[in-house]
Amino acid sequence: MNKPRILLAEDESILRMDLREMLKESGYVVAGEAGDGDKALELAHTIRPDLVIMDIKMPKMNGLKAARIISRSLGIPVLLLTAYSQKDFIEEAKQSFVTGYLVKPIRKSQLIPAVEVSLGQARRIHDLQGEISGLEAKLETRKRVERAKGKLMEQNGWSEEEAYHALRCESMEKRVPIEELSRRILGGDVKGSA
Numbered sequence: 001m002n003k004p005r006i007l008l009a010e011d012e013s014i015l016r017m018d019l020r021e022m023l024k025e026s027g028y029v030v031a032g033e034a035g036d037g038d039k040a041l042e043l044a045h046t047i048r049p050d051l052v053i054m055d056i057k058m059p060k061m062n063g064l065k066a067a068r069i070i071s072r073s074l075g076i077p078v079l080l081l082t083a084y085s086q087k088d089f090i091e092e093a094k095q096s097f098v099t100g101y102l103v104k105p106i107r108k109s110q111l112i113p114a115v116e117v118s119l120g121q122a123r124r125i126h127d128l129q130g131e132i133s134g135l136e137a138k139l140e141t142r143k144r145v146e147r148a149k150g151k152l153m154e155q156n157g158w159s160e161e162e163a164y165h166a167l168r169c170e171s172m173e174k175r176v177p178i179e180e181l182s183r184r185i186l187g188g189d190v191k192g193s194a
């Protein structure tokens with residue numbers, strides 16, 4: 001498996017350097033670094049990291065806003081860094097794909113497990129999204145076959161079984177999957193006269 005690629009957004013350069021070292025020592029790739037929210041947003045779009053580690057208090061655009069945009073538009077998880085624990089920011093963070101937050105000073109013993117949890121959550125969400133699209137596609141296919149069947153029934157005065165039988169026969173004869181044949185029938189390319 002490829003090493004996870006991380007975008008690091010932190011305006012304090014010394015802390016950013018520390019974080020970079022901690023991540024590198026643990027086998028992660030720091031794919032980009034930003035010192036403000038705008039830059040973080042720009043880099044997230046261009047490098048598409050697996051995870052963004054983002055300080056909340058940064059110039060130009062604060063980390064919370066940047067996290068919200070990144071998580072919503074790109075589906076990339078964000079691990080937030082903060083100088084203090086505040087209730088209102090936690091509330092706001094919940095709206096985004098924020099997988100956790102760490103309170104400074106950041107220790108390697110806290111950072112690495114938090115990064116691992118975030119990456120694990122992101123993988124699970126991607127898997128689920130994949131499953132959902134698969135199910136949606138299947139449902140779409142079924143609906144299309146149903147509609148094609150309906151069209152054949154209407155055109156030919158067939159029963160449902162007759163229409164389905166005709167679809168199956170034509171599909172086998174032409175070596176065209178039944179869903180593709182249905183698409184053609186609905187598009188009017190094929191009469192479905194089998």
Ligand SMILES: [Mg+2]
Pocket residue numbers: 010011012055056057058
């Ligand atoms: Mg800061």
